[in-house]
Amino acid sequence: GLFDVNVKRRNICIFSSHQMPSLALALVRGRVTGKSKDKACCELRVHLQANSCAILESASYPGHTVAFNRQGKVADETTGHAGLSKEFVVHVKGVFHHGAIILLNTSFCQALSLRPDGSCSGSGQQQQESYWKVHKIGSGLCMFESVKKPRMYLKIKDDQCDGTGTGDEYCHFKIEKNLDTGSVSLESVRNKGIYVGLLPDGQTKPVVNTGERNIFFYPQVIKFGREKPMGTSAAPKQEKEDLIEPQFQPAKALEPEPRRPSTPSPSKEMRNPQGGECPLPSDDEWKVSVLTGNAGTEASVALWIYGDRGLTGPITLDKDNRKQLFFPRQEDEFQVKINNIGNIYKIRIELDGLPNEQPEWNLQRVILQHLKSKKTLNFPENTWLSKNRDDREFLCELPVVEAGKPIYPIVSYRVSVHTGDLEQADTASAVCLCIYGTRGDSGLRLLRKTGTPVTFQRGMVSVFEVEAVSLGELQKVLLRCEASAKSQRWYCDKVIVTEAENNSEYVFSCER
Structure with missing residues (x-):
């Protein structure tokens, strides 16, 4: 089902099989099949329709199109023409990766644009004033920053929809896919049920979803962004x-891409201050306390911290002298920076590179304390982690515990x-x-x-x-x-x- 699309000339393309590159989609005597991609029958003309769908027509035999019946079976002479579908909805994967530059098209020649006065219109030209930079803040959650006017974001606030946002929560939008039209709708995260809508004159306006097409946008990638799965290390290229x-x-x-917070790159390894007079803590500085139980470890320990606006991690809990860490019945403290990820609700602890001579680690408790406000979050747990024993996990997740009860199970x-x-x-x-x-x-x-x-x-x-x-x-x-x-x-x-x-x-x- 995956094809590499090669443009032959103008709107004539060859759809080569991604799995079997020597074969391409072909129309032969009205039937769909696979042929050597250098044959003329593999040249298909792509016709874009007014409803943003596409029709694939044979370049050699005009009028012959790729068609399927309602059950998804290949159409042939036995099925006749009743119930056939020849329109394809076009989807592009990875449109909303972090850092992507996109157009939010409203028609074949118009797009959502930022005007000089900060207002937005759906009748802008598909040029730089309509370019938006994607800031990934979560799975299906994004902010849109004007490329022409940096630090100006699309927002919905006080019954207004414009491009004067500053990157706060009023600029957070949920990407809702409309799979039957190949479009997306932008729902305000702060004002649930309210969407970026278009008035008849093209002006943007916060609206509710009434089933009308005035909330449909057709994204077009100008420059692809990057992807990093939420809560995981960057994947090796060969995987x-x-x-x-x-x-x-x-x-x-x-x-379908993993989450990404609207913060700078994940926190690097943080070390304890070593002597000297400490300056006043900033708003993003926290202390992490880890209490080891009856069994310690010399393994590396990584920490992920989740909030309702994103995550920070992995953070390697380390010091200059690693051999003095995580001794039995010892509490170790680390100072880390946690950027604005909202209200913290869980953490994940993971062992990495556990030595064979130390088969398991007994984790008793983790405490996070905000250095400026002294707010404390408790994660009590008496668990065993191991990378060598099949009956134990090498990572665990812990919810915040308030009044003796976890906030989430x-x-x-x-x-x-x-x-x-x-x-x-x-x-x-x-x-x-x-x-x-x-x-x-x-x-x-x-x-x-x-x-x-x-x-x-x-x-x-x-x-x-x-x-x-x-x-x-x-x-x-x-x-x-x-x-x-x-x-x-x-x-x-x-x-x-x-x-x-x-x-x-x-x-x-x-x-x-």
Whole structure:
């Protein structure tokens, strides 16, 4: 289902199979098939329609188009012309990556633009005054900064929609995909249910969604941004990742890239102050206290901190003399910078590079204290972490505890991974998964079972448990399969995530 689109001339393109590059989509005697991409039958003319859809017509045989019936089967002479569909909705992945430059088109030749007086209009030209820079602040949450006038953001406030925002919460928008039209709508995060809308004269206005097309925008990428999965380290280039959205929620599936806070790059390793007179703490300085139980570790310890506006991490908890850290029954303190991520609700602790002679670490408690206000957040926990024992995890998530109760529960998600029933579909390689929801993500988890190496067999279902602070309503999953000498590929049919506490089931179709 993936094609590399090569423009031959003007609106004539060749759709080469991404999986089998020597073949391309072809129309032969009215039937859709695959042929060698150098043949004339592979040249398809792309006709853009007034409803922003596209029709693929044979360049050699005008009038012959790629068509499908309502059940998705290839049309042929046995199905006739009743119920055929020849219009394709165009979707571009990665439009809203952090740092991307985009147009929010309102028609073939017009786009959302920022005017000199700070107002916005949907009748601007598709030129630089209509360019917007994307600032990723969460999964499906973005800010839009004018490229021509930096530090001026699209905002909805006080019943006004304009480009005079300063980057605060009034500038935060939820990207709502309209899959049936290939468009997006921008819902205000601060004013839920209110969208960026257009009046008949093109002026922007906060409106409610009444089903009209005045809230539809058609994004066009001028410059692609960058992607970094929320709560995970940057992925090596040779690894393959797939983001999968749930089948049951197509109308509001959010942007399939992982979250990114609207802050500078994740905090680097922070060290304790070493002597000297300390200046007054800034608003983003915190103290992290980690209490070790009966078993210590010399391993590196990484920390992620989640707030309702983003996350900070990974932060390596380190000092100049690492060998003096995390001794049994010892409390270690670190000073870190946490940029504006809103109200903190959970953290994640992970071991990295655990020495073989120290099989496990007993973590008793973590405390975060804001150095300026002295506000304290407690994360009590008596857990064991290990990278060497199959019956223990090497990371854990902890919710903030207030008045003796966690503000969000720890949830056990049952993950069923369905390997396809195809030749060479199985793999013995390591497979990792990250679950995304309306309340953050689970972090990248290695799928494994107690005491047994996992092989994803052809046509089989592999079941795992993933524990995380409640993620709210699930939105998507990220899969990563690392190629090895034994396995170079893997075909995943789908992933089903079940939350037993509220009897919810989410189906994420992969089919690749």
